[in-house]
Amino acid sequence: MVGGKSLGDRTFSVTNTVIMVVIMIVTVYPFWYAIISSLNSGIDLQRGPVFLWPRIFTWASWRAVLADPGLLSAAWITISRTAFVTIISIFYTAMFAYAFSRPYLKWRKWYMALGFTSMYFSGGLIPSFLLINWLHLYDNYWVYIIPSLFGGFWNVIILNANYKAIPDALFESAKLDGASEFSIFLRLVLPLSKPVLAALSIFTAVGIWNDYGTTLYFTQSNDLQTLQYLILKLLQTSSAVEQLSSSASLSNPAVSELLSLAQGQGEITSRTIELASMVIASIPMVVMYPFAQRFFISGVLLGSVKG
Amino acid sequence: MNPSDKKRKKQKGYALQSDLRTQTELAVMIGPGVISIIVFSFLPLFGLLMAFKHYDPISGVKGIFTSPWNHFDNFKLIFDNFQFWPMVKNTLGINLIGSLVGIPVTIIFALLLNEIVSTRFKSAIQTITYLPHFLSWVIYGGLYITLLNPQEGIINYLLVHLHLVKEPLQFLSDPSYFWGLAIVTNLLKDLGWGAILYLAAMAGVDQSLYEAASIDGAGRFKRMFHITLPGIMPTLMIMIIFAVSGMLNNNFTQIYVLQNSLNLPASQVLDTYVYQTGLLNFQFDVATAIGLMKSVLALVLLVGANYASKKITKSGLF
Numbered sequence: 012m013v014g015g016k017s018l019g020d021r022t023f024s025v026t027n028t029v030i031m032v033v034i035m036i037v038t039v040y041p042f043w044y045a046i047i048s049s050l051n052s053g054i055d056l057q058r059g060p061v062f063l064w065p066r067i068f069t070w071a072s073w074r075a076v077l078a079d080p081g082l083l084s085a086a087w088i089t090i091s092r093t094a095f096v097t098i099i100s101i102f103y104t105a106m107f108a109y110a111f112s113r114p115y116l117k118w119r120k121w122y123m124a125l126g127f128t129s130m131y132f133s134g135g136l137i138p139s140f141l142l143i144n145w146l147h148l149y150d151n152y153w154v155y156i157i158p159s160l161f162g163g164f165w166n167v168i169i170l171n172a173n174y175k176a177i178p179d180a181l182f183e184s185a186k187l188d189g190a191s192e193f194s195i196f197l198r199l200v201l202p203l204s205k206p207v208l209a210a211l212s213i214f215t216a217v218g219i220w221n222d223y224g225t226t227l228y229f230t231q232s233n234d235l236q237t238l239q240y241l242i243l244k245l246l247q248t249s250s251a252v253e254q255l256s257s258s259a260s261l262s263n264p265a266v267s268e269l270l271s272l273a274q275g276q277g278e279i280t281s282r283t284i285e286l287a288s289m290v291i292a293s294i295p296m297v298v299m300y301p302f303a304q305r306f307f308i309s310g311v312l313l314g315s316v317k318g
Numbered sequence: 319m320n321p322s323d324k325k326r327k328k329q330k331g332y333a334l335q336s337d338l339r340t341q342t343e344l345a346v347m348i349g350p351g352v353i354s355i356i357v358f359s360f361l362p363l364f365g366l367l368m369a370f371k372h373y374d375p376i377s378g379v380k381g382i383f384t385s386p387w388n389h390f391d392n393f394k395l396i397f398d399n400f401q402f403w404p405m406v407k408n409t410l411g412i413n414l415i416g417s418l419v420g421i422p423v424t425i426i427f428a429l430l431l432n433e434i435v436s437t438r439f440k441s442a443i444q445t446i447t448y449l450p451h452f453l454s455w456v457i458y459g460g461l462y463i464t465l466l467n468p469q470e471g472i473i474n475y476l477l478v479h480l481h482l483v484k485e486p487l488q489f490l491s492d493p494s495y496f497w498g499l500a501i502v503t504n505l506l507k508d509l510g511w512g513a514i515l516y517l518a519a520m521a522g523v524d525q526s527l528y529e530a531a532s533i534d535g536a537g538r539f540k541r542m543f544h545i546t547l548p549g550i551m552p553t554l555m556i557m558i559i560f561a562v563s564g565m566l567n568n569n570f571t572q573i574y575v576l577q578n579s580l581n582l583p584a585s586q587v588l589d590t591y592v593y594q595t596g597l598l599n600f601q602f603d604v605a606t607a608i609g610l611m612k613s614v615l616a617l618v619l620l621v622g623a624n625y626a627s628k629k630i631t632k633s634g635l636f
Contacts, residue, residue, distance in 0.1 A: 023538060027430050031439075034427070035446045038506065041461040044472060048464070049332060060472040106350030110344040117341050131617060135609030138365020139595045142358070145379045161354035192343035198544065224571065228597060239456045243575060246460050250490065250578050282470060289457050296452045300447050302563035303575030307514070 021058055040316050042290075042297075049073065049287040053273070053280030072283035075272040076291060081233075081265035082241060086292075089220060089238040092155040097216045104162035107195045108170035120253040126164035136228065155237075159219065166211055173207040174200060177248045217296055233265050238292045241265055245285055252281075369393075369607035375600050392607040401586065408497070409568055409587040410491040417561040420512075425554065427509055428516035429542055447510025459575035462503050463490060476551075490576070493584035499576060500585075504569065515557070516550050523549035528628045559627055559635050563620035565610045588612055 030092065047058060052067035076082055110116055111123075134142075147158045183225040185195050201208070226240035236244075269288070273281045364382060369392055371385040417458055434440045450458055465471050468486035477483045489495045527545050536544065570589040577585040588608060596605030620635075626635040 020538065023433070024435075027433055028439075030430060031443050033442060036510070038450060038510065041458075041465055042453070044465065045461050057470065058477050060470060062472070078375050103350055103354075106347045110348035113344060115340070116344050116348070122352065125352065125355055129355045130525055131620075132363060133359065133613060134362025134365045134419050135606065135613060136592055137368065137602050137606045137609060138362035139358075140366055140597060141382070141602070146357075158358050161351050161358070164355070190338055192347065196347065199432065217452055221456075223454070223456055228593075229576075239454050242460065243456045246456070246463060246575070247578070250463065282464070285460070286464065289460050293453050295459045297449065298450045299553075300448060304445060304448070 022207070024199050039087060042293075045286045047318075049290050052278045053283040053284070054277060056280065069278050071083075071278040073291065075279050076269070076284060076287045079269055079272065081236075081268050082238070082288060085236045085238045085241045085265070088152075088155070088235060092152075092237070093216050093219045094282040095156055095211050096159045096219050099156075100160050100162045100215055101212050103160050103210070104166050105170055105201065105204070105208060106196060107161070108167045109174065109200050111167060112174040113192075126167060130164050130275045140228060148229065150230045150235065151230055152235060155219075155225060162211065162215060169211065170204070172261075173204055177203050197203060206306050209303065213299070213303040213306065215298075220296060233263070236265060238288075241269075242288050242292055243290060245269060249281055249285060262282050288295060366606060366610050368603045369602060369610045373603040373606075375602050388603075392603050393611070395604055396608060396611075401591070404583065405586050405588055405591055408584060409566055409589075412497050412500050412568060412587065413561075413565050414574075415497065416504055417558075419501060420505050420508075421554070421557060421561065424509060424512040425516055425550070428513040428520065428550075429546060431513060432517060432520045432546065433538070433542075444510060445511075447513070449510075450507040451511035453507075455569070455571040455575050458507055459503065459572065462499070463576070466490060466499075487547055490578060491580035492583045496576070496581045496584035500573060503576070504572060515553050519550040519553040520546055534589060551631060555627045555631055555633050556635055559620065559623040562623035563616050565619060 029032055044061075047061050047063070047065050049072055050068055050070065051061050051065035052069050053072065055067045111119070111126075113119075116122070126250060143149050143158070146157075148157060175290065181199060185199055190198075221239060223237060223239040226235065226237045227243075230236075244263045248263070248266050248270065269284060270281050273279050273284055362416065367382055370387055370389065372380075372388040372391070373381055373385045375381075377385060431440060431443060451459075464471050466487075466489035468474050468488055471486075473489075474483075474486035478486060487495070489499060523546060528541055531541050531545055560615060566588060568587040568589045570593070573587055573590055574593070577590060592605045592608050592612075595601045595608070622624070624634045624636060
């Protein structure tokens with residue numbers, strides 16, 4: 012910043028730094044608290060919370076959770092759908108956006124109208140539910156894949172803005188060399204759009220990984236449960252137990268199995284099971300996003316500012 | 319590129335590119351997405367007919383078209399329901415207070431962050447404050463449910479041991495805390511992420527304005543107020559327009575995680591009610607009617623907010 016270092020300036024800098032440090036602590040601490048509590052002996056935790064470090068360190072809850080077949084099956088559903096949808100939907104959407112970005116595309120205006128309408132009008136939950144049923148996707152693994160293949164028109168707008176940054180001369184010379192639209196897309200446009208594709212892939216992956224709505228609305232089998240859904244049921248079960256309200260809809264075999272790992276008076280309690288599953292389920296996203304951070308600005312802001 | 323080049327390119331371009339092969343290739347590329355949009359965004363619109371009909375779930379998809387019209391009976395049913403107005407109050411209360419608190423706090427955070435000189439410290443703050451955005455609401459909500467637990471939660475432990483309260487506070491089971499809980503957790507989760515757009519707008523402000531202002535003797539706060547704030551005005555207006563049009567849309571994923579049978583009086587919002595009436599009680603027609611009302615109002619609010627923003631600040635979304 013410009014200006015001399017007056018007393019007021021220095022006071023401001025110090026106060027500002029303190030505020031920022033406080034905000035960082037407030038943001039991170041809940042997560043840290045979950046980590047240390049899940050790595051602490053469960054019975055010891057009942058005596059009082061841990062603050063900075065586990066009092067009696069143990070991997071017991073983590074080991075128990077990671078060996079639980081119900082949780083592993085939920086993890087497999089989550090991992091496979093995330094990988095599947097991210098890879099296909101980015102390609103699918105990027106391809107749509109490429110065709111859409113060509114000024115000589117026939118009926119371009121109609122596609123635009125179609126896209127914008129889909130952004131502002133939606134049938135809502137119940138009509139979607141009937142559609143999913145009608146398509147025989149209800150309680151079917153493919154409900155996690157097929158409806159999510161197209162990444163939405165908003166992503167098309169972002170991609171379109173990024174494609175515009177590619178010089179026209181490149182397209183022209185490729186055309187003159189007789190390149191087909193497919194090869195222009197694959198060999199020219201995709202390699203030049205890596206940052207935005209990376210950013211959109213991350214957003215898609217995070218969205219799918221964190222989604223529990225699809226499971227809640229469109230499935231009922233236990234073997235289609237995702238990690239987030241399983242943890243949600245775990246939370247709801249323990250809060251129901253604490254509030255002594257017995258709700259039949261909360262009995263879920265996978266949750267009961269997970270809770271049966273708790274030994275009552277031992278190292279593993281329902282609390283540490285809960286926290287360990289929560290921490291484990293968020294590790295992939297927590298590990299990934301700092302590396303992906305540089306793409307956010309270059310990829311997406313560029314799109315939204317230019318668009 | 320000069321104008322004559324552009325013209326030449328256009329003519330040549332069309333001659334070269336508008337042939338049948340090119341158009342077929344493009345159609346093949348755009349086709350799958352168009353099918354997805356039609357199937358998953360347009361077909362459900364037919365389902366909205368249910369809002370004006372007496373619909374029996376057993377009649378399936380065909381029933382959407384064959385069920386008898388009941389005019390506005392579904393809507394009358396909604397307005398006569400004693401649960402309806404409290405729900406509207408919860409929905410509007412959480413969203414309105416959430417935006418009134420959330421937008422200014424996010425802007426202040428972005429302004430303060432913008433004043434941090436060290437780039438390393440700045441990016442460290444950003445990385446750390448992005449963290450909650452990448453956690454799901456199940457996890458983030460679950461963390462707070464654990465922290466606020468009356469028996470073992472650290473917050474109640476501190477409050478009791480510091481003698482600030484006599485009894486642990488029932489943050490999750492007492493309805494009077496729910497709005498605050500929803501608003502604060504939402505704010506904390508997206509504080510860092512929400513600041514990105516404002517920071518980008520601030521980076522676009524002409525630096526020479528700051529220099530000129532400080533030569534004229536404007537202090538730090540004056541510069542913030544008279545240069546930075548007007549610079550982020552268009553971004554702010556877009557955020558306000560989105561907030562206004564989303565006034566009836568609660569974040570279902572958040573509310574549903576924090577909701578339980580005891581805090582229901584303060585936590586039942588339109589979105590959770592649609593889920594409950596529709597998918598748990600199978601009143602498809604009533605649930606669709608609520609959904610339809612919500613989306614129509616959202617569209618009206620969007621257009622209205624955009625119009626107002628254009629009138630007042632000359633910048634808007636469209």
